[in-house]
Amino acid sequence: MKKSALQTARAAYQPKLPVALTGAVVAVEGQPTQSVADQEDIKKLFPNTYGLPELRFEKNPNPTVGKPVNVGVILSGGQAPGGHNVISGLFDGIKKINKESKLYGFLMGPGGLIDHNYVELTSDIIDEYRNTGGFDIIGSGRTKLEKEDQFDKGLEILKKLGITALVIIGGDDSNTNAAVLAEYYKKIGAGVQVIGCPKTIDGDLKNEVVEASFGFDTATKVYSELIGNIQRDCFSAKKYWHFIKLMGRSASHIALECALQTQPNVCIISEEVEAKNQTLQDVVNYIADIVAARAAQGNNFGTVLIPEGLIEFIPAMKVLIAELNDLLAHHPEFATKTREEQRQFVLDNLSKESAEVYASLPEGVARQLTLDRDPHGNVQVSLIETEKLLSEMVGNRLNELADQGKYNGKFSPLHHFFGYEGRCAAPSNFDADYCYALGYNAANLIAAGVTGYLSSLRNLTKPSVQWLAGGIPITMMFNMERRHGQMKPVIQKALVRLDGTPFQKFASKRDKWALSTEYVFPGPIQYFGPAEVCDQPTMTLQYEALDK
C-alpha cells in the first residue's frame, strides 16, 4: 500500500518504554487480591486463577537468558487507535526474551482462533504497522469466545503451532472471556497462558487498578479536533446550533472528555440523566432554555454534545422500550395494521406513563420505535438518530416558549455524528507509547509464567519513562451481573462517576460555558511538536489522578 508522508515519518517513531522495561525484569509479587464484589461466588468459579497477587516488574540485576516462546495474539471487538502498537510491542518483547520466539496472529478476531485462521507475524510485517491506526494487520471481530467447545477447538491450533501463551486485546467483555479461558486452560492443564490488554475508545474499562484503556486518548482528541473546528465555524457564522452525537453507548466518558477539551454550550451526560431520573422532555427543556437564554443575548448559535447511548439511560424511555418489546412480541397482527391504527394501538396498550412518553415523541421517531426490530424482536434503539430527535423536540419546545413570549430567536440546527472518524486514527504519542508498553509488558507476564492477568501500566499522567509496569489478575475486576437472565462473573463496567473530579469540573463550569461562549479549539493531534502539545494525556486521566 502507498504510504502517506505522515505514515512514513511516523514509522520511525520509537515509543518510549517505562524505565523498568528497558532491560531484563524481575516480577515482584504484591498481596493476594480479591474481586471488587461477590468474592465467594467468583472464587468458586475461578478456583485456579482467583486471589492471585498483583505483579510489578522491576529491573533484574541478575538477568538470565529466557527460553523462546510461541505466542498467539487476537484483536477483539471494535477498533481502537494503537492496536498495532500493542502487537509490535508484544513482538519486540518476546524477541527480547529470546530471538527465536514466534508471534502468530489469529485473523478477524476470536473467530480466527476457533476456525484456525492465522498468520505468522514476522518483522517484515510488524514493521509495516508500527505507530499506525487500525486493526487491519490481522483484522478484528466480535465472535464471543465463551464456550468450552470453542476453547477446545482453539487449543487444537495452539498445540499444533506450539503456542503456549495467548494475548487477547479487547474491552471488558473480551477480557472477561480471557479470564474464563485462562481458568479453563489452567484447569485442564492445557499449558497455555492467557493475558489480556485493556482496549476501548469508550473509556469504560477502567477501575482502581486500571487507569485507562487504550484508544480513548486518540479517539477523544480526534473528536475534540472536529468539535473545536465546528465551534470556530459556529462562532464565525453565528447562525447555527450544532447537535453533535459522539460514539459510546454504554458510558458518557467520550462526551465528557470532549466537553472538558472544547467547552461547548451544552453537553448531556447520560449517567446524570439516569441518576436524576430525568425524562427526555427534561433534557429537551434544559437545552431549549439555554438556546432561549443565548437568543436573549442575541446569540442564535451554539453547540450541543450528546452521548450515543443517551436514550437507553433515560429511565422512562427504558420502561417504554421494554413495554414496546413486550407488546409487539405478543401482537404479530400489528404489522398488518395501517399507520394510524398502529399508532393508536400502541397508545391504547401501553401503561399511562409510557403512552405519555410515546405521545411526546416526534411522530417519525415514535413510528421508528415500532418498525425497526432486531433479530430478537427488540426495538433497535441504536437506529434512533438522537441528535435529530433532540433538535426536533428542542425546536418544538422553542415554539412553545415563543408562544409564551419567552423566546424570540432563530433556531437553525445542524447535525453530526462522530465515531468511525476516531476509532482507527493513528495513535497519539500517549497511545503509541501506552500500547507499545502494554504489548511489551505482556511479553514479561508471559515470561513470568502467569495466566489470567491483564497487562498493566500505572502512573500514566507522568512521562512514559516513569510508568509502573506489572500485571493485574483479571478476576480482581470481577463482580456478578445478570446477563441474558443469568448471573455471570464479569468485569464491572466503568460509568461516569458523578462524584468524580472529571464530572465535577465539568458541572462547575457548564453554566458559564452555556451562556458566555468559551469554546476551546484543540486542533489536530500533533506528533512532532513541543511536549505540551504532543504528549498531554486526557483531561479525564489528569483529573482522575487527583481523585487517587
Place this chain on the structure above:
Amino acid sequence: MKKSALQTARAAYQPKLPVALTGAVVAVEGQPTQSVADQEDIKKLFPNTYGLPELRFEKNPNPTVGKPVNVGVILSGGQAPGGHNVISGLFDGIKKINKESKLYGFLMGPGGLIDHNYVELTSDIIDEYRNTGGFDIIGSGRTKLEKEDQFDKGLEILKKLGITALVIIGGDDSNTNAAVLAEYYKKIGAGVQVIGCPKTIDGDLKNEVVEASFGFDTATKVYSELIGNIQRDCFSAKKYWHFIKLMGRSASHIALECALQTQPNVCIISEEVEAKNQTLQDVVNYIADIVAARAAQGNNFGTVLIPEGLIEFIPAMKVLIAELNDLLAHHPEFATKTREEQRQFVLDNLSKESAEVYASLPEGVARQLTLDRDPHGNVQVSLIETEKLLSEMVGNRLNELADQGKYNGKFSPLHHFFGYEGRCAAPSNFDADYCYALGYNAANLIAAGVTGYLSSLRNLTKPSVQWLAGGIPITMMFNMERRHGQMKPVIQKALVRLDGTPFQKFASKRDKWALSTEYVFPGPIQYFGPAEVCDQPTMTLQYEALDK
C-alpha cells in the same frame, strides 16, 4: 478565551514571506490585460478599470518612506481556513509601509460596511488571531455588495474614518462585486481603492492567473484525514460501505483532491457526470457494479466519495427540478391533496422523461422534492441527503443484481457528510503562509495606488520564499453570464477540467482503486514536523503545475 496548547504554540509561527516582499518593493507593470471572454462588453462596463496591466513586485533598491494609510477589510461569504492570516498580513503590511497606518474591520461581512458596523483592529487584537482558523475576528456574512446605494452608504463611513482602501476577502461572487465597486468608486472619484483576495475552500476560484484560492489546502487536508481514518476502520472491520459526502456544491475539486489523497474505491465527479450526460441511475449502477465486483472477491466493504452538488449536475435531474418548480408554482392546490394524490399528480403532469426519473427515486426523496421549497418557491435541492439517496438506490440495484444471480454479498452502508469540520480549521503551513502573503501583498497594491486588483501570488508549488508576488486586474477574469435572467459581468467559475492532469491522474487509477483496495491514510495536518509532512501543497495544485 482559553487557548488550547496547540493554539498557543502555533501563535508563535511566523509565516514565511516571498523574498520579494521582505523589504520595500517596486511595482513592475506587465502588458495591458484582456478579459477571458466578451472583451467588448466588459470593456464598456468597466471604462475606468478595464485593460489594466498585471503587476509584479520586486525588491526596491531605493526605498522611500510611505505615507500612512487607513484601510478597511471585509470577510465575505463562507469561512475558509486562513482568513485571520490575510488580515494579520494586511495589518503588518500597512504598518511596514508606515506605522501610523490603521486597519478597520467591518463586522459580519459586507453588511458591516453598509450599516457602519466596524472595529479598529489594533495589534493587541491581531496578535490574538495569528495562524488561527475561523473568521471570528470580525465575522463574515453573505450580504451582496452590488447596488450603488450600498456603495454610497459604504462611502460615508469610509470617508468618516479616512479610509482610502478597502480589501475584500471573498470568493468569485465577492470579488466580482469588488471589481464593480472599484469601478464605481473610480468613476465617482471617491478616492477609495478596492483590492480583492481569493478565498474559498471549494477551489472554484482559480484560472490562468490565480493558481489557488486560500482554504482549499487546509479543508481538503482535514477531510482527507477523516476519510483516511474511516478507510482504515473500513479496512479493519471489513463490513461496511461508507458513503461520504463532501462540501462544495458548484464544483467537485474537493472530492477530486480528497480522492487523490486517499484513493477510495469510488469517487463521483459531477463535471464528468454532466459531460457524459449520465442519469442518476447510471451513477447508481456504476457504484453497484463496483460493490458487486468487490463482493465477488469477498470484500463487502468500501468507500464512496460524493460531491455535495452532484444532483444539480445530472442533466435529467436538472430538467426534472425545473419542471417541478414550474408545475408547483402553477398549482397552489397541490398542498391540499393527500400524499398519494400528490404523487400521482406529479407523475401525470411531468414530461414522460421526467416522470420516469421521478418514479425511479426512492419515495422519501421524491416526496421531499415536492415539499421543501425555498422562499422563491423553488425545490431545495440542497436538502436532499445525496449520500443516503445513493446508498438506498445502490441497495435496490444490488437486489436486482442478486435476483439475476450477479451479486451475492452483504451491503451495509454508513453515511457521513464533511463540511463544517474543515472550513474553520487552523490553517496548514501552506494556507498560513499563503494567506499572510496575500494580505501583506494587498498592502503593497494599496501603496502602488491601484484599484480593482486581486492580490496575487504565483509559483505556489515552490517553497513560499520563492513565490512571485503581484496583482491581477479582476476584470481580466471576467466573462458575461446570465444571472437571474440578465447578462452580467462575472468571474468565470472554475469547474473540474476533465482534460486537466488532476482528473486524468484520478481517471487513470480509479479502476484499480475500485477493486484492489489501495487506501492511503494521510493523517492529521502537522505543523511542526519534517517539511515533506508539513509543507506539501495539494495534489491538485501540484498536478495543475504540470499543465502549465
